[in-house]
Amino acid sequence: MKTARPLLIGGVALALLLPALLGGYPLYLATEALCWAIAAAALDLLVGYLGLTPLGHIAMWGLGAYAAALMMRAGLPLPAALPLSALVATLYSALTAPLALRAGGIFFTLVTLAFAQMLQVLADRWTAVTGGTDGLNVQSGLSEPGLYLLTLGAAALSLLVLTQLVRSPFGRVLEAIRQNEPRARALGYPVFAYRYGAVLIASAFIGLAGALGAAHRGIVTPGDLAWLQSAVLLIMVLLGGARTLWGPVLGAALYIGLQAAVSSRTDLWAGLVGLLLLALVLGGRGGLWALTRRGRA
Amino acid sequence: MQLALFALLNSLAFGMLLFLLSAGFSLIFGVARVANLAHGAFYVLGAYLGFSVTQAAGPFWLGVLVATLAGAALGVLAERLLLSRLRGQELPQVLATLGLSFVLADLIRAVWGADIRSVSPPAPFDGPLTLGGLLFPSYPFVVTGLGVSVFLVMRLVLRRTLAGAQIRAVTADPVMAGTLGLSVPKISALTFAAGIGLAAFGGAVGSPQLALSPTLDARMTLFALIVVVIGGLGSLEGAFIAALLVGLVSGFGAVYAPALAEVIPFALMILVIALRPQGLLGRRVGSA
Numbered sequence: 001m002k003t004a005r006p007l008l009i010g011g012v013a014l015a016l017l018l019p020a021l022l023g024g025y026p027l028y029l030a031t032e033a034l035c036w037a038i039a040a041a042a043l044d045l046l047v048g049y050l051g052l053t054p055l056g057h058i059a060m061w062g063l064g065a066y067a068a069a070l071m072m073r074a075g076l077p078l079p080a081a082l083p084l085s086a087l088v089a090t091l092y093s094a095l096t097a098p099l100a101l102r103a104g105g106i107f108f109t110l111v112t113l114a115f116a117q118m119l120q121v122l123a124d125r126w127t128a129v130t131g132g133t134d135g136l137n138v139q140s141g142l143s144e145p146g147l148y149l150l151t152l153g154a155a156a157l158s159l160l161v162l163t164q165l166v167r168s169p170f171g172r173v174l175e176a177i178r179q180n181e182p183r184a185r186a187l188g189y190p191v192f193a194y195r196y197g198a199v200l201i202a203s204a205f206i207g208l209a210g211a212l213g214a215a216h217r218g219i220v221t222p223g224d225l226a227w228l229q230s231a232v233l234l235i236m237v238l239l240g241g242a243r244t245l246w247g248p249v250l251g252a253a254l255y256i257g258l259q260a261a262v263s264s265r266t267d268l269w270a271g272l273v274g275l276l277l278l279a280l281v282l283g284g285r286g287g288l289w290a291l292t293r294r295g296r297a
Numbered sequence: 298m299q300l301a302l303f304a305l306l307n308s309l310a311f312g313m314l315l316f317l318l319s320a321g322f323s324l325i326f327g328v329a330r331v332a333n334l335a336h337g338a339f340y341v342l343g344a345y346l347g348f349s350v351t352q353a354a355g356p357f358w359l360g361v362l363v364a365t366l367a368g369a370a371l372g373v374l375a376e377r378l379l380l381s382r383l384r385g386q387e388l389p390q391v392l393a394t395l396g397l398s399f400v401l402a403d404l405i406r407a408v409w410g411a412d413i414r415s416v417s418p419p420a421p422f423d424g425p426l427t428l429g430g431l432l433f434p435s436y437p438f439v440v441t442g443l444g445v446s447v448f449l450v451m452r453l454v455l456r457r458t459l460a461g462a463q464i465r466a467v468t469a470d471p472v473m474a475g476t477l478g479l480s481v482p483k484i485s486a487l488t489f490a491a492g493i494g495l496a497a498f499g500g501a502v503g504s505p506q507l508a509l510s511p512t513l514d515a516r517m518t519l520f521a522l523i524v525v526v527i528g529g530l531g532s533l534e535g536a537f538i539a540a541l542l543v544g545l546v547s548g549f550g551a552v553y554a555p556a557l558a559e560v561i562p563f564a565l566m567i568l569v570i571a572l573r574p575q576g577l578l579g580r581r582v583g584s585a
Contacts, residue, residue, distance in 0.1 A: 053388045055395075099567065103574040106332050106530070109391055110522050111570060117519050118563040125559065227515065231395050238392075268407060274399025281389045281396065282382065 015152055019145035027148055028216075033256040034151040035213040038158045040236040040248035042205030047234070048243030049166055050198050051178035054100075055230050056112030059119045060089040060203045062225035064210030066123065069136040069220050078140050082154070082211050089207020090200050097199045101192060113227060120225035135221030138214050147216050154212060155249075158205050162245055165201065174198055228270055231277060238280045299431055304552040305545075310437035310506055312544020313444020317499030318517055319524035319536045320451060321492030327468035327531030328488040330387070331380055334394040336496055337518030338401035343368050343497025344504040344513075345409050348416050357419030361501040368497025369490040376489035381482060402514045411511045416504040436505055443502055447495070448537050455533060464488060468531055523562050527569045529579020538577060 018030055039061055046052045067088040071081040100111040123130045130136065140147060165171050173194050176184045185191050214220045232255065240251025263269050322336045343364040350360035375397065383389045417423055418436035426435040455461035466474040467484050475481045500517075507513065524543050528535030543562050550558035569577060 047388075053391060055391070099570050099574075103526075103570055106326075106330075106387060106391070107526065107570075107574065110332060110526055111566075114519065114522055114526065114563060114566060117515075118560060121559045121563075125556070227395075228399065231392075231399070234392065268403045270399045271403025271407075274396040274401075274403070277392050277396030278379070278400070281393045282379070 012156075016149075019148050023144075027144055029256055029260055031144075031148045031151050031216045032213070033253045034148075034155045035209050035216060036233070036236060036252035036256060037249040038155050038212070039206045039209035040233055040240075040252045041159055041162055041245050042202040042209070043233055044237050044242055044245055044248045045162060045166070045174075045198055045202045047237050049171060049174045049178065050195060052195065052199075053106075053109045054112040054199075055109050055227065055234075056096075056100075056114070056116030057202070057206055057233055058225055058227065058230040059096075059112075059116035060093060060206035061210035061213065061229070061233075062116075062119060062123065062220070063092050064089045064207030065214035065220040065224055066130060066136065067207070068211035068214045069138045070129070072138055072140065072215070073136065078142065078150075078215055081215075082208055085211035086204040086208040089210065090204045093199050093203035097196055097203075101195055101199070113230070116225065116230060117227065120222050120227075123222040123225055130222070133222060135219050138218050138220065140215035140218070142215070147212075151212050151216065154208060158208070159245060159249070162205070166245065170194070170197070228273060231273060235273065235277055235280065239276075300552065302431065303433070304549050306433060306437045306441075308545045308548025309541070310440040310444075310544075311548055312541040313441050314499050314503040314506060315520055315524050315544055316444050316537050316540035317447060317495055317502070319521045319528070319540055320447070320533060321495035322521045323525050323528070323531055323533065323536045324464070324488055324495075325492040326525070328464055328471075329376070329380065329485045330385070330471075331390050331394065333492070334391060334518055335375070335398035335401060336394075336493070336521050337516065338398040338405070338514040339368055339371065339493045339496045340500040340503075340517045341509070341514040342371075342401060342405060343500030344416075344507075344509050345405055345414075345500075346497070347501030347504055348414060348509065349409075351416065361498065364501035365494050365498040368500075369494030371497075372489035372491075372493030373486050375493070376486050380489075381485070398514065398518065402511075405514070406511055409509075414509040416509070418505040440502060440506055444540075448533070451533055460487070520562070523566045525576070527566050527576055529576030532576070532578040535576055535578030 019027060022030065039057075043054075043057050046054055046057075064085040067085040068078075068081045071084060072078060076084075096112070096115045100108045100115070103111050124132060126132075142150065166174070173184065173189055176187075176189070177191055177194060181191060210224075213224075236251035236255050237248045238251070239254055240249065241247030259269070262272060266272070318336065318340055322333055325331055325333050325336075346364040346367055347357070347360035350363045351357050354360075379393050379397065380390060383393060418434075418439075422435045422439050424435060425432045426438065427433075453461075455465060463474070463479055463484055466477070466479060467481055471481055474484075520543065524536060524539045527542065528537070528539030542565065546561045546565055547558060550561040554561070573579075
């Protein structure tokens, strides 16, 4: 860890200087990547550290985004709207996660996906609140560099908290549950409570990321809640490597760069996302994700 | 009265389409332990294949046949090339089928375009039917009849034939079935052929009932999820009952509470898993 310090300082300096070096579209992309990085790192808490497979995590992103948009339209400043949006996303998980966790296994995946799709339908149909397919416009009141720096700060804080968390006794128990759930149970750990707690924590960060995303894009639409986006978040985690926290951050940056490079040339983007997913799963005996898994075993 | 009967007829037909869709999903999960998130995309592919054959050659049922066979072949292909390499790995399998669904959906969009297509029912069933002095469209009766027949045939095959016994054995315990000398890979491939063939069959048969649109694949996959979660994964009877239930609540919802129609099936699902996490007729599946 000590040897990584100069690298880290260099990285931070570069990140802080970025608005001065870049402007316009590249800076926009950097902000976008940072938003996704927060969400991907938080999702890694569930996928990598806890071994759960949610497919509805985009619901937390979307809820955070809609909540932030609605609050800012009501006149709340962005810094106040951010934690409140994270809270809204956490409340959603507090209500839905017990059902999904109780169902367990592959049911967890299916139930979280179904819940997220229900939210998308709601966002699409409840036009009085969400604006329907037109979405909601958001005025963050910040300049592009200002938003970048705010997102950078949020990302740094999120990663710090998440890193501390996975190193804490709490994180160790999550690890134990993933590796051998019956043993963790036999040792007396309340497995359900730990899982529930981890889901709530991840939800808060994913909601925060969604709120930042809404502020930075200036709009939220029901499309932000599509299951394609859930897959995209998972791809970021797998691309960079699960169970590393920094891996998903890297994955987010790689993915956003790739998307920017390719999506201007084709409109079959969803198909490419699918191929990428297939390549990640099949390539290299199961992709980067399997590499990290093998490292564990 | 007429409105209620209409709603009932359409709900039954929709329910049977959902059964054709989710029976395959449930079968595949039971045998191969794969939650096939590309199932709705295969359904839509079947619908478009049937549509194209009908456009080119004429007979509707030839289109249904071609779609079903193509679906079965693609099912085997998907199992051989993709899922058999990931046997026993839950997350990679889910992701692989998710990736496959995006690829299929975009291929469909590239080949057939994004316009909404409607298919007219085949010849003797394209007109109305008089029953007790009331006029009904006749095609929903055909769909309902086909759905019930497929259910009865599947039940018979699963309960009374050797192949059915082998499928049930692998569903109950793949390791033990393999130890006893059953060829699990062969049975798994056959199940994929049957399951995805059924989905494509449902798509082709259902195309006059549901208009073909570019977002239909995600909707159908979701309906398959709701049905199997309500009915219980791996249970044919559960899939049948749940498909009927979901068909009824969404059909009547669309008529009497259009604002809530799309949310009602989810509400039903939430209610069921709150009371019975394993679904109405499901067994508890290990979380491994």
